[in-house]
Amino acid sequence: MSSPAPVHHLDIGIGGIHVRLRTTSPEFIGLMQARFRGFTGDVDAPDHVFDVEIVPVDYAEDEALDGISTEVRVLRDGPRWRLLCGDFDATWTPGTGRGTVRLHPSPYSLDSVLRILHTVLLAGQGGxxxxxxxxxxxxxxxxxxxxxxxxxxxxxxxxxxxxxxxxxxxxxxxxxxxxxxxxxxxxxxxxxxxxxxxxxxxxxxxxxxxxxxxxxxxxxxxxxxxxxxxxxxxxxxxxxxxxxxxxxxxxxxxxxxxxxxxxxxxxxxxxxxxxxx
Structure with a gap:
C-alpha cells in the first residue's frame, strides 16, 4: 500500500487575521507563496484553517474557460457558510474556524475565497x-x-x-x-x-x-x-x-x-x- 501524500501548509495573515491552507500539493503552496508575498509566515495558532483540494482545469481549452461561472454566491446554512463560484466551492464554520475548499490551481481563485471570507468576518466585527x-x-x-x-x-x-x-x-x-x-x-x-x-x-x-x-x-x-x-x-x-x-x-x-x-x-x-x- 502506498503512503498518504504529505500535507503541506501555508499561513496567510491579512489585517491581523491568519488563515492556514492545508494541501497535498506543494506546487499550489509555491504559487500561493508568490501571490501573497509579504503576507505569509508561520503562526502557532491560525484563526482559521482550510483543507484545500485542487481541481485541475485545462486553461488552454476555450471550452473549459467558457464553462466557468463568474457568479458569486455566499449562503449561510445554520452555523456554516458556503462560498460558491465557478472556480471554487468552499464551506466554513466560524465557530470552529475550520473549512474546506475545492478550487482550481489559480492564485485568483484563492484570492476570491479570501476576499469573501474577510467580508463576512469584518462585517461581524464592525469593519x-x-x-x-x-x-x-x-x-x-x-x-x-x-x-x-x-x-x-x-x-x-x-x-x-x-x-x-x-x-x-x-x-x-x-x-x-x-x-x-x-x-x-x-x-x-x-x-x-x-x-x-x-x-x-x-x-x-x-x-x-x-x-x-x-x-x-x-x-x-x-x-x-x-x-x-x-x-x-x-x-x-x-x-x-x-x-x-x-x-x-x-x-x-x-x-x-x-x-x-x-x-x-x-x-x-x-x-x-x-x-x-
Whole structure:
C-alpha cells in the first residue's frame, strides 16, 4: 500500500487575521507563496484553517474557460457558510474556524475565497473591505474610492516617496477599541503588486473625481453613508449580516470624515494632505 501524500501548509495573515491552507500539493503552496508575498509566515495558532483540494482545469481549452461561472454566491446554512463560484466551492464554520475548499490551481481563485471570507468576518466585527486604494502618510491612512477610472490607482502611484501604499484595489478596515484602522492587503489592482503589510489609524475617506484643479469638499451625513455603502465589498445573502453591514457603514461615516476629492492627476494633489485637518 502506498503512503498518504504529505500535507503541506501555508499561513496567510491579512489585517491581523491568519488563515492556514492545508494541501497535498506543494506546487499550489509555491504559487500561493508568490501571490501573497509579504503576507505569509508561520503562526502557532491560525484563526482559521482550510483543507484545500485542487481541481485541475485545462486553461488552454476555450471550452473549459467558457464553462466557468463568474457568479458569486455566499449562503449561510445554520452555523456554516458556503462560498460558491465557478472556480471554487468552499464551506466554513466560524465557530470552529475550520473549512474546506475545492478550487482550481489559480492564485485568483484563492484570492476570491479570501476576499469573501474577510467580508463576512469584518462585517461581524464592525469593519469592512472597500473598493478603495489606501495610503499612509505621516502615520495616518487615507482611503480613496470611486467608480472605475476615477483615479484610485493613479493617486496611489502619485503618493510621495515617504508614503506607504497599503493597496491600490481593496482596502481593509478594522474597528479596534473604538477606533478605525486601515491595513495593507495583497489585493492589487493596476499596480500589480501587493500593498505594504502594516496598519495605521484611518484619517479620512475620499470620493474621487478628476478635474482641472485640486480641492477637498465635505459631504453631508447621508451622502457620506451612501458613498461608503456603494463601495463596500459584500456578497452574502443573509438579512442579519446585511443589516450589520449597513450599520457598520453608518458608524464609519459618523466617526471618520468622508469627503469629495477632485484632483488633477499629478503629485501636487498630495499637498492637500498637509493642510487639511
Amino acid at each position: 469592512m473591505l472597500m473598493h478603495a486604494s489606501s495610503v499612509v502618510l505621516d502615520g495616518r491612512a487615507y482611503l480613496f474610492t470611486g467608480v472605475s477610472e476615477s483615479g484610485k490607482t493613479t493617486i496611489s502611484r502619485l503618493a510621495p516617496p515617504d508614503a506607504h501604499v497599503l493597496t491600490d484595489e481593496m482596502s481593509f478596515i478594522r474597528l479596534e477599541d473604538g477606533a478605525y484602522y486601515a491595513y495593507g492587503t495583497p489585493f492589487a489592482g493596476e499596480l500589480a503588486t501587493p500593498g505594504e503589510n502594516l496598519r495605521a489609524p484611518l484619517a479620512a475617506i475620499h470620493l474621487l473625481a478628476k478635474g482641472a484643479d485640486n480641492r477637498i469638499e465635505p459631504m453631508g451625513p447621508a451622502e457620506a453613508v451612501r458613498t461608503v455603502m456603494a463601495n463596500v465589498l459584500y456578497f452574502a445573502r443573509d438579512d442579519a449580516l446585511t443589516a450589520q453591514v449597513f450599520d457598520n457603514a453608518i458608524a464609519l461615516a459618523a466617526a471618520v470624515p468622508v469627503r469629495r476629492l477632485t484632483f488633477f492627476p499629478d503629485a501636487r494633489v498630495w499637498d492637500l494632505f498637509g493642510t487639511t485637518p
